Amino acid sequence: DAGVTQSPTHLIKTRGQQVTLRCSPKSGHDTVSWYQQALGQGPQFIFQYYEEEERQRGNFPDRFSGHQFPNYSSELNVNALLLGDSALYLCASSLPTPQETQYFGPGTRLLVL
Amino acid sequence: AQSVTQLDSQVPVFEEAPVELRCNYSSSVSVYLFWYVQYPNQGLQLLLKYLSGSTLVKGINGFEAEFNKSQTSFHLRKPSVHISDTAEYFCAVSDHAGGTSYGKLTFGQGTILTVHP
Numbered sequence: 001d002a003g004v005t006q007s008p009t010h011l012i013k014t015r016g017q018q019v020t021l022r023c024s025p026k027s028g029h030d031t032v033s034w035y036q037q038a039l040g041q042g043p044q045f046i047f048q049y050y051e052e053e054e055r056q057r058g059n060f061p062d063r064f065s066g067h068q069f070p071n072y073s074s075e076l077n078v079n080a081l082l083l084g085d086s087a088l089y090l091c092a093s094s095l096p097t098p099q100e101t102q103y104f105g106p107g108t109r110l111l112v113l
Numbered sequence: 114a115q116s117v118t119q120l121d122s123q124v125p126v127f128e129e130a131p132v133e134l135r136c137n138y139s140s141s142v143s144v145y146l147f148w149y150v151q152y153p154n155q156g157l158q159l160l161l162k163y164l165s166g167s168t169l170v171k172g173i174n175g176f177e178a179e180f181n182k183s184q185t186s187f188h189l190r191k192p193s194v195h196i197s198d199t200a201e202y203f204c205a206v207s208d209h210a211g212g213t214s215y216g217k218l219t220f221g222q223g224t225i226l227t228v229h230p
Contacts, residue, residue, distance in 0.1 A: 004156070033217070042117075042203050042220030043157070056215045090156055098209045098216035099145055099164050104156035 002027070004093050004105035012111045013081050021076045021108045025093030032074040033102060034066060037088040049074050050096050078110075086112045115140040115206050119221035127229050128196055134189040134224045136204030144206040146187040147218065148178055151201045160202075163187065174198070199228045 005024045013019050025032055031050045035043035045058035049068035063079045072093075078085055088109050092102035120135040138144060145164050149157040161172025168180040178189045187204060204221040 045217045098207050106156045
């Protein structure tokens, strides 16, 4: 079992650009959540996808959007990048009920210059 | 809305000593509670979780935590730490208030545990 995988591992962008991050869930999981972890902070919930739809969203602007594919993999898109978007972006997969453990990937470290 | 406060940002301790990492939460509804560990340049790994039942929860690597509803706390303990326990530890909650509860995790700021030889 490969666990949760994310790509790329690192990314450097400039302000105003757009970025797409990818996540493949753990085998058997159909729910994907995305978190942003700024340096020295705890992860913050961005949104969650289930059955190819966003079903819960955190306090993030519309510049942050996502998608889930029929094979349950997911993408996170960020438009009009700001310096403050520099962070570690974590993907977590699980089964769809709140008591289920969320398994995290290693993350994508995004640096915006 | 929930919030989580980890009372210590850094905890230094010597090898084989006991350790307690403190976590308090605030929520208007019932919650599930989690402790995760993050090693440098890695994602988060679940140590243990409290869903219901016994308030003392045992996890991996010899860690345990106790849920105290009256004090809204979920402190993490280990009786004897090892060098390999050096990492950052996060307390998290998710509510289970019904139809709109999907397991969103709210994390604390993290506690860096440093184990010295």
